[in-house]
Amino acid sequence: MKKFVTSVFAVAALAGIASARPLFHYEFPIDGLQEVPAVATPATGFGIVDLDSDTNMLSWTITWSGLIAPATAAHFHAPAAPGANAGVALAIPGFAGLSSGMVVGSALISDLFESRIIDGLSYVNIHTSFRPGGEIRGQVVPTPGALALVGLGGLVAVRRRRA
Numbered sequence: 001m002k003k004f005v006t007s008v009f010a011v012a013a014l015a016g017i018a019s020a021r022p023l024f025h026y027e028f029p030i031d032g033l034q035e036v037p038a039v040a041t042p043a044t045g046f047g048i049v050d051l052d053s054d055t056n057m058l059s060w061t062i063t064w065s066g067l068i069a070p071a072t073a074a075h076f077h078a079p080a081a082p083g084a085n086a087g088v089a090l091a092i093p094g095f096a097g098l099s100s101g102m103v104v105g106s107a108l109i110s111d112l113f114e115s116r117i118i119d120g121l122s123y124v125n126i127h128t129s130f131r132p133g134g135e136i137r138g139q140v141v142p143t144p145g146a147l148a149l150v151g152l153g154g155l156v157a158v159r160r161r162r163a
Contacts, residue, residue, distance in 0.1 A: 017079075019030075020129055022052070022053040022054060023050065023051070023052055023053075023086075024051040024052075024053065024118060024142070025042065025048075025049075025050050025051075025142070025143050026048070026049040026051070026117075026141060026142055026143060027047065027048050027143040028047050028049075028124075028138045028139060028140060028141050029044070029046055029047075030045030030046060030047055030058065030062070030064060030124060030126065030136045030137060030138030031043070031044050031045070031115075031136050031137070031138070031139075032135060032136050034076070034082070034123070034136070035047060035125075035131070035133070035134050035136065035137045036083060036084065036085050036140060037081050037108070039131050039134070039135055039136070041066070041067070041068055041130060041131070041135050041136065042066040042068070042134045043064065043065065043066040043067045043068065043097055043135055044064070044065065044066060044136065045063055045064030045065070045126065045136055045138065046062075046063050046064075046103050046138075047060065047061070047062050047063075047138045048060065048061040048062075048125075048163070049117070049140055051057065051114065051117055051118070053114055053118070054146070055108070056108050056109050056110070056111065056114055057102075057106060057108060057109075057150075058076075058090070058106060058107055058108075058109045058113075058117070059104070059105070059106040060092070060103075060104070060105055060124075061102065061104045062074065062092065062102065062103050062104075063101070063102040063104070063126060063128075064093070064100060064101065064102075064136065065099070065100035065101075065127055065135070066099070066100065067098075067099045067100065067127040067128050067135055068130040068135065069099070069125065069129045069135070070096075070097045070098055070099050070126065070127055070129070070132075071095040071097065071098050071125045071126050071127065071128055071135075072095075072096060072127050072129055072132070073091070073095060073096065073126075074091075074092040074095040074103070074123075074124065074125065074126045075088040075089070075090060075091050075092055075118075075124070075125055075127075076088075076089045076092065076113075076122055076123070076124055076125065076140070077089055077122065077123050077124075077125055078092040078113060078116040078117070078119035078121055078122040078123075079116045079119075079122070079123055080122070080123060081120070081121060082123075082139045085133075086121075086122070086123075087118060088093075089109075089113050089116070089122065090113065092124070092138075093105065093139040095126060095146035095159070107155065109124075110152060118140075120139070120140070120141055122138050122139075122140045123138060123139045123140060124137065124138050124140065125137045138155070149155060
């Protein structure tokens with residue numbers, strides 16, 4: 001059994017090395033509480049962002065519902081940590097006039113914007129006539145599940161050594 005587990009980890013490690021590409025995956029909630037200042041709104045959303053740092057290709061799927069007024073625009077903003085505002089870094093087309101929906105898109109981005117995303121200094125903001133500065137916002141952050149799996153993998157390795 002010990003040989004089998006070691007073999008599985010070795011194959012997985014080699015596969016990871018063979019296909020290692022600097023890909024980043026982010027999943028994050030979007031809501032009024034993340035706006036600066038916070039906005040009381042029933043609206044919510046969810047963002048999925050993938051970044052391929054080899055090609056600088058940014059891809060996204062943004063869903064939202066319950067906006068008090070139809071969206072007038074949506075953007076990625078940077079550089080800004082949570083609790084801070086920043087200028088527009090990239091417009092997200094397809095939101096105008098919609099109170100709920102889903103937008104899927106992609107764009108080539110600059111090295112500077114890429115570094116700001118990787119550093120956690122970017123957010124998605126959906127603007128409405130109710131809140132021209134943004135009704136809902138979501139900080140582009142790593143997927144919590146992915147971080148938990150990395151930690152779990154380390155725990156398994158430590159437990160194996162002790163056994």
